[in-house]
Amino acid sequence: xNKKNLAYLQIHPKDNVLVALRDLPEFSQVExxxxxxxxxxxxxxKHKFTITPMSQDSEVFxxxxxxxxxxxDLDAGVLINTENLRHAAEDFKLGERKLAWTKPNVQAFExxxxxxxxxxxxxxxxxxxxxxxxxxxxxNRNVLTLKAALEEKLGYQVQAKDYSNEVDxxxxxxxxxxxxxxxxxxxxxxxxxxxxxxxxxxxxDGVKFLNHDMGCGGTRxxxxxxxxxxxxxxxxxxxxxxxxxxxxxxxxxASILRAEISKRDPQFDKPLYIxxxxxxxxxxxxxxxxxxxxxxxxxxxxxxxxxPAGLDKLVIGLExxxxxxxxxxxxxxxxxxxxxxxxxxxxSVILAEFPELCGVEQELSDRCETSEMATYFMQLMKTYNAxxxxxxxxxxxxxxxxxIRDGLITDAIKSAGAAKKGGTSPVTxxxxxxxxxxxxxxxxxxxxxxxxxxxxxxxxxxxxxxxFTTGLGTPTGxxxxxxxxxSSNTKIYEKMPDIIDINCxxxxxxxxxxxxxxHRVLEYVIEVASxxxxxxxxxxxxxxxxxxxxxxxx
Numbered sequence: 416x417n418k419k420n421l422a423y424l425q426i427h428p429k430d431n432v433l434v435a436l437r438d439l440p441e442f443s444q445v446e447x448x449x450x451x452x453x454x455x456x457x458x459x460x461k462h463k464f465t466i467t468p469m470s471q472d473s474e475v476f477x478x479x480x481x482x483x484x485x486x487x488d489l490d491a492g493v494l495i496n497t498e499n500l501r502h503a504a505e506d507f508k509l510g511e512r513k514l515a516w517t518k519p520n521v522q523a524f525e526x527x528x529x530x531x532x533x534x535x536x537x538x539x540x541x542x543x544x545x546x547x548x549x550x551x552x553x554x555n556r557n558v559l560t561l562k563a564a565l566e567e568k569l570g571y572q573v574q575a576k577d578y579s580n581e582v583d584x585x586x587x588x589x590x591x592x593x594x595x596x597x598x599x600x601x602x603x604x605x606x607x608x609x610x611x612x613x614x615x616x617x618x619x620d621g622v623k624f625l626n627h628d629m630g631c632g633g634t635r636x637x638x639x640x641x642x643x644x645x646x647x648x649x650x651x652x653x654x655x656x657x658x659x660x661x662x663x664x665x666x667x668x669a670s671i672l673r674a675e676i677s678k679r680d681p682q683f684d685k686p687l688y689i690x691x692x693x694x695x696x697x698x699x700x701x702x703x704x705x706x707x708x709x710x711x712x713x714x715x716x717x718x719x720x721x722x723p724a725g726l727d728k729l730v731i732g733l734e735x736x737x738x739x740x741x742x743x744x745x746x747x748x749x750x751x752x753x754x755x756x757x758x759x760x761x762x763s764v765i766l767a768e769f770p771e772l773c774g775v776e777q778e779l780s781d782r783c784e785t786s787e788m789a790t791y792f793m794q795l796m797k798t799y800n801a802x803x804x805x806x807x808x809x810x811x812x813x814x815x816x817x818x819i820r821d822g823l824i825t826d827a828i829k830s831a832g833a834a835k836k837g838g839t840s841p842v843t844x845x846x847x848x849x850x851x852x853x854x855x856x857x858x859x860x861x862x863x864x865x866x867x868x869x870x871x872x873x874x875x876x877x878x879x880x881x882x883f884t885t886g887l888g889t890p891t892g893x894x895x896x897x898x899x900x901x902s903s904n905t906k907i908y909e910k911m912p913d914i915i916d917i918n919c920x921x922x923x924x925x926x927x928x929x930x931x932x933x934h935r936v937l938e939y940v941i942e943v944a945s946x947x948x949x950x951x952x953x954x955x956x957x958x959x960x961x962x963x964x965x966x967x968x969x
Contacts, residue, residue, distance in 0.1 A: 743832020
């Protein structure tokens with residue numbers, strides 16, 4: 416797609432609908448396959464319309480796969496919407512291995528490096544953090560107390576935008592008798608945000624405090640999964656060490672956490688301090704020990720320096736949120752091409768969000784390196800969907816109101832576009848939550864489609880950088896891994912420059928091809944991984960962290 420002013424697009428030769436790349440007024444004439452189609456109503460950019468008359472229950476294809484069936488007869492040139500289209504997806508079964516793929520040209524990146532933090536187990540971090548974690552929600556208050564004591568004093572407090580001046584101005588105007596219209600029209604200026612300065616430990620990027628509402632009172636499966644998730648963060652290459660606070664009597668026991676750490680890193684040698692309040696006694700005793708240990712750990716972490724590492728040490732999590740009708744034809748395929756590049760260079764990528772793989776199961780299972788791996792992937796998909804349907808919320812209910820408003824009418828449409836992030840390389844591993852998925856090649860990780868839950872899981876699985884595509888805009892970040900936001904369209908990039916890092920709307924605008932955009936994104940990733948540039952989510956202090964309760968979360 417390199418022609419400017421292109422008004423509509425057929426994504427795949429098998430598709431029987433077209434995508435509007437700009438608003439098409441009612442009665443517009445569309446030339447397709449030697450025929451002239453007259454639009455029966457206005458079709459907004461990102462939405463789809465029929466190209467031939469279609470009868471009730473006809474199958475609709477996009478990206479070359481089934482994405483829905485018609486509820487009633489439609490003429491050519493009719494807008495596809497939630498009234499006339501219902502979700503439908505292809506059945507899937509164990510098929511033949513389809514492992515052949517065309518590797519992209521990576522000559523421009525061969526031998527390239529980034530400057531990272533090398534750990535004793537061979538992994539390389541793109542950052543260097545210390546963690547303070549509660550094993551159970553009962554310790555959240557103590558974690559926040561530690562945060563209040565440490566963060567500002569050590570120079571790690573993110574300088575968020577200060578709106579107090581605006582409040583003072585509003586108060587002053589109100590007291591002077593200003594009208595409602597005058598108050599609403601007041602020109603306000605906020606003090607800018609930014610990272611903390613004058614750090615005592617300059618080689619440590621921050622102390623991160625990961626509060627949550629789990630650890631006890633739920634199922635043992637959830638508390639065990641929490642321990643696995645936290646172990647993934649403690650053993651993560653972006654983490655130098657951790658302080659863990661436990662009450663003592665909860666389901667999520669320190670012994671379970673240690674066992675999960677050992678599973679992920681049998682030779683684990685990072686500083687790890689675990690304190691149980693019921694053993695320590697008074698809060699003062701607990702907090703003083705935690706403070707002293709954390710301070711000593713930070714001093715040790717500060718001795719680490721960034722040194723060069725090959726791009727094969729990158730583990731990139733692939734994520735999307737606030738998706739739109741352009742995500743599957745600009746930002747997501749850009750990440751797909753980048754994924755294939757990184758795999759060719761010996762690196763790792765993680766494709767997650769299983770509810771958003773509905774309809775492309777056959778392709779992905781066929782790309783699994785072994786039949787056993789393919790069977791496991793299909794089992795995870797079927798079990799997850801069956802659980803969702805039992806609770807009255809199958810995969811078909813995944814699209815949000817924002818997704819639907821901007822062209823993602825069914826889950827299969829959303830999924831077919833979302834899966835483009837995974838490129839075309841063979842699947843080298845299929846991993847269930849909250850396991851490690853950081854092996855070379857393309858890893859499939861079972862997570863929900865929920866942005867924060869999935870990003871939280873991808874980082875626990877080993878992602879040291881997350882690439883996050885969005886068409887509607889989202890501030891999502893992560894405490895320990897940079898989350899780089901990539902827009903699918905230029906409009907949202909220009910509207911939300913404070914949260915979006917890179918624009919792939921250039922592809923829709925006809926200014927750039929997917930391969931060029933992928934090269935540009937990878938250059939950006941290298942800068943972020945080297946500490947030369949900060950992702951917008953890091954600058955905003957967007958430390959989103961939500962463990963997945965293994966119930967229904969789409």
